[in-house]
Amino acid sequence: MSHININYSSGGIARWLDGFRDKWDDFYPSERWAFDKIASLNNTFGKVLDVGCGMGGLGLALSIRHALKGYQGIDINAQVIAGAQKNKGRFKIPVKFQCGDILKIRGLKKGAYDTVFSLSCADWNIETKAIIGRCWQYVKPGGFFVISLRLSDGPGINNIKKSFQPIAWDARGKPAEVANYVVFNAREFFRMIEAFKPRASHVYGYGYWGPPSRTAVTPYKKLAFSVLIIQKAAPGAKEAISAQLNFPLDLITEAAYD
Numbered sequence: 001m002s003h004i005n006i007n008y009s010s011g012g013i014a015r016w017l018d019g020f021r022d023k024w025d026d027f028y029p030s031e032r033w034a035f036d037k038i039a040s041l042n043n044t045f046g047k048v049l050d051v052g053c054g055m056g057g058l059g060l061a062l063s064i065r066h067a068l069k070g071y072q073g074i075d076i077n078a079q080v081i082a083g084a085q086k087n088k089g090r091f092k093i094p095v096k097f098q099c100g101d102i103l104k105i106r107g108l109k110k111g112a113y114d115t116v117f118s119l120s121c122a123d124w125n126i127e128t129k130a131i132i133g134r135c136w137q138y139v140k141p142g143g144f145f146v147i148s149l150r151l152s153d154g155p156g157i158n159n160i161k162k163s164f165q166p167i168a169w170d171a172r173g174k175p176a177e178v179a180n181y182v183v184f185n186a187r188e189f190f191r192m193i194e195a196f197k198p199r200a201s202h203v204y205g206y207g208y209w210g211p212p213s214r215t216a217v218t219p220y221k222k223l224a225f226s227v228l229i230i231q232k233a234a235p236g237a238k239e240a241i242s243a244q245l246n247f248p249l250d251l252i253t254e255a256a257y258d
């Protein structure tokens, strides 16, 4: 199957991530909430797969506060992976980085990771749903998939011509690289989780309204910046998916009615 993801390659992302997103306080409140929630549910993050890992800062920030058995990062951008390789000496746990599109990379074992992350990754590229589906395959039964995403009470969008964010600029001040700026309708996203195979058992979420990023070109005036933790059911479990959601109520109620 051919994929049409953007093959990010500029040094802009590596420059942005150099010395950033590698400390606890560099992460958003919704992300920190998710990290502490997992620690409270499981004590350890176990074997971690970070999809769109950048320079591996998440692994560094997490291991300062929480227990991890190992950290593996995948990123499509060779320049950030070069930076991540340089960061390897800062880790006190087994660590591995690979460059490639998560939809094309070979050799990762399905159902082998206790915690899989997509922080600003799936909704930054074109094949968002396929990336989400692939991340889910790598989660162990009983393990967690943590995803940050932008939710709306109105229609979602995955159209880089209408909703995008320049992320690197050339010498003449023109965008050298442009990221997709994907938004999901909240109800559509929860339905997608309900249809996951293998099935989910629990969903935990935290999000809040805010304006889109200043550099984004997008039709939205406000978005719910959200992080969801989706737990994979144990084999044979049949009970309904339970949800603990800490979202603005209008995100849920407005998105629930057409």
Ligand SMILES: C[S@@+](CC[C@H](N)C(=O)[O-])C[C@H]1O[C@@H](n2cnc3c(N)ncnc32)[C@H](O)[C@@H]1O
Residues within 6 Å of the ligand: 005, 008, 013, 021, 051, 052, 053, 054, 057, 074, 075, 076, 077, 080, 100, 101, 102, 103, 118, 119, 120, 121, 122, 124, 125, 131
């Ligand atoms: C906004 S950065 C976020 C980096 C890091 N996750 C963080 O939250 O600090 C998005 C990263 O995802 C990577 N990425 C985008 N699409 C990808 C894909 N299909 N496979 C692997 N990495 C991808 C980009 O190259 C970029 O480094």
